[in-house]
Amino acid sequence: MQHPRRAIAPVLGALAAMLSLAFALAGCAAGATGAAQVTDSVDKVVSAQLDALKTPDEATVRSVIPTDAYDELTKYGIDPTAFYKALVSRFGYQIKDTAISSDGNSAQVTVSATNVDLNAIATSWASDFTAYVTSSDGMSAILSGDEGSLVSKGTSMLQDKVNASDAPMATADVTIDLARGSDGAWSLKDQNELVSALFAGVSFDDAMSGINGATSAAQAA
DSSP states (O other): OOOHHHHHHHHHHHHHHHTTHHHHHOOOBOOOOSHHHHHHHHHHHHHHHHHHHHSOOHHHHHHHSOHHHHHHHHHTTOOHHHHHHHHHTTOEEEEEEEEEOTTSSEEEEEEEEEEEOHHHHHHHHHHHHHHHHTSHHHHHHHHTTOHHHHHHHHHHHHHHHHHOTTOOEEEEEEEEEEEEOTTSOEEESOHHHHHHHHTTTOOHHHHHHHHHHHHHHHHHO
16 A cells, blocks of 8 residues: 555645636736726736636536546545635635836736635644544554545545635735736736735645645654
C-alpha cells in the first residue's frame, strides 16, 4: 500500500486542476474611449471573469479538468462539479477602486473579496486527518492495504469542512492588474490574481501546502 501522502496526492492534483478554470474562463473585452467608459470597460472585464468562475456548469468543469484528474475525484466518491461549486458558493466581491494609467494602457482594480478561508480549512483538515490516520480505524486501513478507504475518508473530511455552514470565512482586498492590447481589448496581466480574489487573498497553492503537510505527518506517523 502507498503511504497516505502518495495515496492522496492525485486527489490534491485534481483539486488543483479545478483552479485552471480561472485560466480557461478568463477572457477580454473590447476597449472604450473616455475616462468613464474606460473604467466601466475594465470593471466589466473583472466582473465577468469573477462571475464566470463562480457559476461554471458541469460541461465546463468536465472540459477543463484533465480526464485522469476528473476520474481520480470520482473514483473516491467526489463530484468534481459539486465540490468546485462548494468552494465558490459563498464567494462574493465588490469592486472598490479602479485606477487607469496615464497612457490608458494599463489598469488596477481593487476588489474586496470574501469566501471560505481556505488556509484555515486546510489547517483544520490537516489536524483532523492526521488524527484519523493515527486512530485505530486509520491504522486498520493502512495495515489492511485499504488505500481507497483512507483516501475517501480524507477527501470526504475536506469536503465536509468546505460545505459546513460554520466554515471559517475570510475577506481581503485584492489588486487585479489589466493591460490593453493593440486591438483595444483589456485582459488580465496575471491570472493568479484572479484566483487570489476567488479565495479572498489566499493562494490555493499555499492552502494545499497545509494539506501536504498533513499527509507528510501521516506518512511519518
